[in-house]
Amino acid sequence: MPDEWLTVEGANISFQGKWTLDNFHALKSVLSQQGELSSKKKISLNGIERLDTAGAALIIEFIGIERAKQVPEWASELPKEQQALLVRIAEAMEVPLDIPPCTRHSITDALANIGQKMSDLWSQQRQLLAFIGLVLATLIPLLLRPHRWRFTATIAHIQQSGLNAVPIVALLTFMVGAVVAFLGATVLEDFGATIYTIDLVAFSFLREFGVLLAAILLAGRTASAFTAQLGAMKSNEEIDALQAQGLDPIELLVLPRVIAMLVSLPLLAFVGMLSGLLGGAVVASLSLDISLTQFMTTLQKDMSVTHFLVGLSKAPVFAFVIAVIGCLEGFKVSGSAQSVGAHTTSSVVQSIFMVILIDALAALFFMEMGW
Amino acid sequence: MTHSNKSSEQHSQPVISVRGLVNRFGANVVHENLDLTLNQGEILGVVGGSGTGKSVLLRSIVGLKRPNDGTIEVLGTRLNDLSEEQRSQVERRFGVLFQRGALFSSLNLQENIALPLIEHAKLGREEAEYLARLKLSLVGLSPNTALQFPESLSGGMVKRAALARALALDPDILFLDEPTAGLDPIGAAAFDELLVTLRDALGFSVFLVTHDLDTLYAACDRVAVLSQKRVLVTDTLARVASYDDEWIQDYFQGPRGRAAQHAHQN
Ligand SMILES: Nc1ncnc2c1ncn2[C@@H]1O[C@H](COP(=O)(O)OP(=O)(O)OP(=O)(O)O)[C@@H](O)[C@H]1O
Numbered sequence A: 001m002p003d004e005w006l007t008v009e010g011a012n013i014s015f016q017g018k019w020t021l022d023n024f025h026a027l028k029s030v031l032s033q034q035g036e037l038s039s040k041k042k043i044s045l046n047g048i049e050r051l052d053t054a055g056a057a058l059i060i061e062f063i064g065i066e067r068a069k070q071v072p073e074w075a076s077e078l079p080k081e082q083q084a085l086l087v088r089i090a091e092a093m094e095v096p097l098d099i100p101p102c103t104r105h106s107i108t109d110a111l112a113n114i115g116q117k118m119s120d121l122w123s124q125q126r127q128l129l130a131f132i133g134l135v136l137a138t139l140i141p142l143l144l145r146p147h148r149w150r151f152t153a154t155i156a157h158i159q160q161s162g163l164n165a166v167p168i169v170a171l172l173t174f175m176v177g178a179v180v181a182f183l184g185a186t187v188l189e190d191f192g193a194t195i196y197t198i199d200l201v202a203f204s205f206l207r208e209f210g211v212l213l214a215a216i217l218l219a220g221r222t223a224s225a226f227t228a229q230l231g232a233m234k235s236n237e238e239i240d241a242l243q244a245q246g247l248d249p250i251e252l253l254v255l256p257r258v259i260a261m262l263v264s265l266p267l268l269a270f271v272g273m274l275s276g277l278l279g280g281a282v283v284a285s286l287s288l289d290i291s292l293t294q295f296m297t298t299l300q301k302d303m304s305v306t307h308f309l310v311g312l313s314k315a316p317v318f319a320f321v322i323a324v325i326g327c328l329e330g331f332k333v334s335g336s337a338q339s340v341g342a343h344t345t346s347s348v349v350q351s352i353f354m355v356i357l358i359d360a361l362a363a364l365f366f367m368e369m370g371w
Numbered sequence B: 001m002t003h004s005n006k007s008s009e010q011h012s013q014p015v016i017s018v019r020g021l022v023n024r025f026g027a028n029v030v031h032e033n034l035d036l037t038l039n040q041g042e043i044l045g046v047v048g049g050s051g052t053g054k055s056v057l058l059r060s061i062v063g064l065k066r067p068n069d070g071t072i073e074v075l076g077t078r079l080n081d082l083s084e085e086q087r088s089q090v091e092r093r094f095g096v097l098f099q100r101g102a103l104f105s106s107l108n109l110q111e112n113i114a115l116p117l118i119e120h121a122k123l124g125r126e127e128a129e130y131l132a133r134l135k136l137s138l139v140g141l142s143p144n145t146a147l148q149f150p151e152s153l154s155g156g157m158v159k160r161a162a163l164a165r166a167l168a169l170d171p172d173i174l175f176l177d178e179p180t181a182g183l184d185p186i187g188a189a190a191f192d193e194l195l196v197t198l199r200d201a202l203g204f205s206v207f208l209v210t211h212d213l214d215t216l217y218a219a220c221d222r223v224a225v226l227s228q229k230r231v232l233v234t235d236t237l238a239r240v241a242s243y244d245d246e247w248i249q250d251y252f253q254g255p256r257g258r259a260a261q262h263a264h265q266n
């Protein structure tokens, strides 16, 4: 019932009851029913039991700021504290509180967005190239000065991104090895050539899958970790602090990570190759009646070491790209939590994309070279 | 209308009462057998050297750190004994300003303040954001900052915005961790005045951690001194200032302490 808060008798309007946030909706609708307040009306605030900032704001909006600021003159029966509150809030409402609403969702905005995205993509690639240059320019002179190598940090990163990833890489490649063997067996059986399953598994793992699976795993596991670590440091101004002390964040933070990846990924790729082969061998011996000895001899006879080298040669490239993208995205983080999330996502997507792109280009190259 | 009257403090009942509190981090004992009372409607200044555990005490009272021992009663209940639902009911009556601001970095300023208004007071977005801008103006930030994100604010602006968020729901108990650190002196004085005005009108109680002697003189009804892992003394400023303890004497009779006292007397 409306007269719980407001009663109107002729030219008198009196406020009463609890003008608090809990009743905000009801109070607002009571006031909107009143419409414009003419300055001739007499206002009484005596009946107010409770008043808080939200209630005061509503009253002031209704009676006008000027009148509210003079509350001590015309409402001296109101407790001093509430007068002070009304005056204080009226002062705060003197600055215009309405802000221009932001216009969105027009077609031009959509077009502008597309343009923005494209130019962002372009500048992202340029930044990546520039960052690679920066890292190399810092790395190469440092190679000649071993006393400035950061062994502890590098070893710690090798443990985190390399050693700790061994189980998951081994398990994953083992299972993919088994799947490839099954697929091969199913297709080749029609030609009575199940024995070539061995070649299929060996070929695919030595040249492609061992290193590719390891790289994709590290792109998901380590690139994201690098971005989140550096991003948190960035938003905590730690990187600025390093720079202000004349220390080089590239040398201190990026190089240990890049070097750790350059060490870890080839080793993990090797683990991946072995355990992929093992997966193939297990399937071969259990369901294709190809014994382990037969598997090994075929492997020795048919597979030249070139395949292994071709596969492994890609590992350092992948490692470098993943580490550099992870670190660069970390540096791009701005203060907010959201930005950490956005750049972590971007770093994983970019590094997986780059790994697969480079792998495809490399496959073409090696094919043309006949290696 | 509940509003405090400085002379009738001894009659008012406590809203927070801490008894025998023990807090430890590993071997580092921060509080040992700490007692503290915050009365209805009073502004209690909590002072102590750096690292004496003021922030930890605040965190234990609002239930963010489980104490190792002792009891903490807030508004007549023990937070740790309540169910999630009941606890949230009690917690919505708190307003907390964290030492580092702790604004939500992915929301802009008005959304930061509107969030509790929308979630707890069930206001519509537009109304909540209007009130949010009012609160911003109240703490001395121009409504033009309403659309800015916390990362683009200066340290003092973060403090003000965090205060506005703490005040969003017109809480029953306000916890402020060094609200005037990083404010310009004019802003700090305006803060003292705002705090007292709001307290008088709304009748909330304030747990105010501060190193700012001027705030102690201008706003606090009582002062609690944290030292030697407990609350050494809680009393009116005049009596605390004359308490016989080396640290307290250094604190209040040092050059800054005397300057603040002098400024307040004039
Ligand atoms: N999360 C934590 N883990 C371990 N120790 C902590 C933690 N938080 C606080 N401490 C320790 O508790 C003690 C008290 O810290 P607290 O932050 O409460 O100090 P303070 O009184 O607020 O100091 P200041 O005035 O500098 O803010 C310090 O010794 C600190 O090292």
Ligand SMILES: [Mg+2]
Pocket: B054, B055, B056, B099, B177
């Ligand atoms: Mg603190």
